[in-house]
Amino acid sequence: MSDTTMTAAATDSSQNGQLEFLVKGDHHPQNGTLLGFWIYLMSDCLIFACLFATYGVLGRSYAGGPTGMELFDLSLIAINTSLLLISSITYGFAMLQMQANKVKGTMFWLAVTGLLGAGFLGLELYEFHHLIHVGAGPQTSGFWTAFFALVGTHGLHVFFGIVWLVTLLFQLKKRGLIPENKRRVFCLSMFWHFLDVVWIGVFTYVYLMGVLP
């Protein structure tokens, strides 16, 4: 809004050349996509806030069933966390390759990121399968319902992130580093790093705090 005012002021007073104060402001975004995508991420953040709140409220409602302390396997979660963390830096490498206009390097590091994400998902599915197998399914108690809703929603996001990533690999293969693809790679980077931020909350609040006596 203030940008509009400033632009109007600029056209009005462009004759006398006293425009020094106008350019000191922030650069007006030329393309709304990145901001729009950021606002989508913020709305996604609210979904996770609701799921975290649900988990916080139901965190001790075991209904006589198994507890997180008995069933959470922290070494598995540690491996999962490192996979996701390493995938963040490999995505960073993809971004740097893209900045250097190297399409092969970008695709290579994107593929590595995708594989790490798939590894994360595989371990998470293994964990879910194990939990359900030992009688801690989503229907067991309020606690496990909240657990599967929160961790499952995060996993679902990672899954769609991988779908997007594979789609992007085909687009890069076909069209190279055109501006549109660069924008897409950047949006996916925000999405991917955002999921890592949510995972910080999950491993701290659900797993680490869940196994404390």
Add this chain to the structure above:
Amino acid sequence: MSEHTHDHDHHDADIPHVSLKEYLTGFVLAVILTVIPFWLVMGGVFESSATTVMVILGFALVQIVVHMVFFLHMNFHSEGGWNMLALIFTLILVFITLAGSLWVMHNLNVNMMPGMMD
């Protein structure tokens, strides 16, 4: 679809400049901030759970900021400051959702008649 759209603006100008140093700093900090909480819990460093909870929540908050700054490239100038505005607004909503839910539900539990708890 959008391959055919014409936009005469210089697109690359929209995408923030990233650097290897930024990613490596963020990664090293993130690893440290992840390893310490896992060590605190798995090694049973503190006697009291309450202390551990406060410390690991502190580490989580710091790590979230690290990821925001070094990986998501958040600052007060990106997208003309609107990014930060949206983030702050969201954080307020997240705080109200979390604190409000826990507070209200805790209150309900406390005021529930003892016989009705199960």
